[in-house]
Amino acid sequence: MTRLRDAHDRAIDYLRLSVTDRCDFRCVYCMAEDMTFLPRQQVLGLEELERVARIFVGLGVKKIRLTGGEPLVRQGIVGLCERIAALPGLRELVMTTNGSQLVRLAAPLVRAGVKRLNISLDSLDAEKFHAITRTGQLQQVLDGIDAARAAGFERIKLNAVVMKGRNAEEVADLVDFAIAGGLDLSFIEEMPLGDVGRSRGESFCSSDEVKALIAERHALIDSAEQSGGPARYVRLPEHPQTRIGFISPHSHNFCATCNRVRLTVEGRLLLCLGHEHSVDLRALLRRHPTSDQPLIDTIHAALQRKPWRHEFASNGEVQVLRFMNASGG
Numbered sequence: 001m002t003r004l005r006d007a008h009d010r011a012i013d014y015l016r017l018s019v020t021d022r023c024d025f026r027c028v029y030c031m032a033e034d035m036t037f038l039p040r041q042q043v044l045g046l047e048e049l050e051r052v053a054r055i056f057v058g059l060g061v062k063k064i065r066l067t068g069g070e071p072l073v074r075q076g077i078v079g080l081c082e083r084i085a086a087l088p089g090l091r092e093l094v095m096t097t098n099g100s101q102l103v104r105l106a107a108p109l110v111r112a113g114v115k116r117l118n119i120s121l122d123s124l125d126a127e128k129f130h131a132i133t134r135t136g137q138l139q140q141v142l143d144g145i146d147a148a149r150a151a152g153f154e155r156i157k158l159n160a161v162v163m164k165g166r167n168a169e170e171v172a173d174l175v176d177f178a179i180a181g182g183l184d185l186s187f188i189e190e191m192p193l194g195d196v197g198r199s200r201g202e203s204f205c206s207s208d209e210v211k212a213l214i215a216e217r218h219a220l221i222d223s224a225e226q227s228g229g230p231a232r233y234v235r236l237p238e239h240p241q242t243r244i245g246f247i248s249p250h251s252h253n254f255c256a257t258c259n260r261v262r263l264t265v266e267g268r269l270l271l272c273l274g275h276e277h278s279v280d281l282r283a284l285l286r287r288h289p290t291s292d293q294p295l296i297d298t299i300h301a302a303l304q305r306k307p308w309r310h311e312f313a314s315n316g317e318v319q320v321l322r323f324m325n326a327s328g329g
Contacts (some may be wrong), residue, residue: 002301003060006306013062014260019049019077021265023070025098026134027122028189029161033134039059045074047284049204052263053084055292059299063119069265072101078108083111092116096159100136106151116155117148118186123167124177132166149181157184157227157245158165162210163203163273171213179239186231207246214244230258261306271301271306 004012022037023030044052053064064084073076085093087112095109096118109117121141123129127136148156158178160311162168187210190203192274211234214220223233223243231245260272267282279296279302 002111002300004056004303006035006303008306010258010263010306011060012058012259012303012306013051013064014059014065015056016065016067016262017049017053018067018069019071019080020069020092023098024073024100025066025070025136027098027120027136027161027214028132028134028166029163042206042282043248044265044267044282048079048267049080051285052267053090054087055295055299057087057090058292059296060089064090064093066095066114067091068096069197070098070100072097072105077103078112081109081114082112092288096119096214098121098133098136099141099144099148101145103140106144106147106153110151110153115153116157117153118157118159119143119145119148120160121158121174121177123170124173125170128167128170130165145183146179149183149263153207155184156245157186157243159186159188161188161190162205164205165203168205168210168213168309171210172217175201175214175218175236175244177243179236179242182241183232184243184245187263188247189249204290207248211246216277220244242281258306261303269302271302277305 003093006012015157020043026033026035029075056064057128066077066081066084068074074080081093081095084090092115093113094116095114097120099119099121102117103120106117119141122132123138126138129136129141145156146159158174160167160171160174174185177183182189187207188204189207211220218236220234221237223235225233225243227233227245230249231247233245236244258272263281264270264278267280268278269281270278279298281298284295284298
């Protein structure tokens with residue numbers, strides 16, 4: 001079967017698969033405080049999600065990341081993980097989570113075949129954490145991180161979206177927390193997705209600014225290593241077990257090496273996070289329940305329209321109307 005390549009001859013071997021738009025947090029950079037979620041009939045069923053995964057793996061996808069919303073609030077998620085992880089040809093199944101359900105689910109996820117976790121952690125201060133997440137409790141997430149470490153994932157990475165006036169002053173403390181736990185950590189520039197009820201421009205903090213804050217406390221060495229995603233890494237000579245990553249859609253565009261597409265939980269294939277255009281695979285899944293070829297043909301054709309790059313700007317303007325939770329994390 002022909003492997004996936006786009007019109008710019010980039011090999012596509014990474015699928016970010018959203019399993020829900022729902023979440024038990026309401027993070028200020030991800031969604032509005034008062035959200036309306038998709039009705040059940042518009043959401044892909046577990047069998048449809050598994051079928052999509054199987055099709056993409058058959059087309060050469062080696063890595064699938066399950067996202068949301070918060071994937072661990074989806075009923076049946078552990079069984080879905082087990083079935084996807086078992087697909088012949090898939091190198092690894094990984095997940096991004098807010099950590100709220102890990103005390104209960106970390107060990108079952110490892111047994112199901114999830115290799116690595118990304119866990120969101122934007123603050124180590126309980127009040128700030130609650131303000132950023134609007135509903136989250138810091139201790140619940142810290143307990144979830146401990147449960148994940150005990151469960152035996154191959155690697156755990158923390159993700160922090162850095163915002164001036166909210167958590168930028170905690171950058172060095174977050175690094176020290178990752179070092180103490182033997183964890184990786186990535187700092188992410190906020191993306192202009194959805195109207196979250198505030199200007200993003202005033203809070204924007206670039207990766208270079210974050211790196212300078214870390215350098216006040218730790219020596220840094222640039223690293224050429226890759227994890228299969230967009231992060232650029234540095235190493236800390238005194239703490240070799242921890243990698244520090246920077247995901248910089250604004251200041252250090254990573255589009256030239258893009259190897260991924262996203263599927264939203266309503267079955268829309270997003271060719272680029274920074275563009276509105278998408279392809280409806282849900283209709284094809286339901287119109288052709290026994291034949292994968294129409295979906296395969298549509299996916300190949302869609303990739304010929306994958307743009308060379310996004311056009312994100314850091315001035316605070318909303319550039320994509322779709323919220324992050326509806327984009328697949």
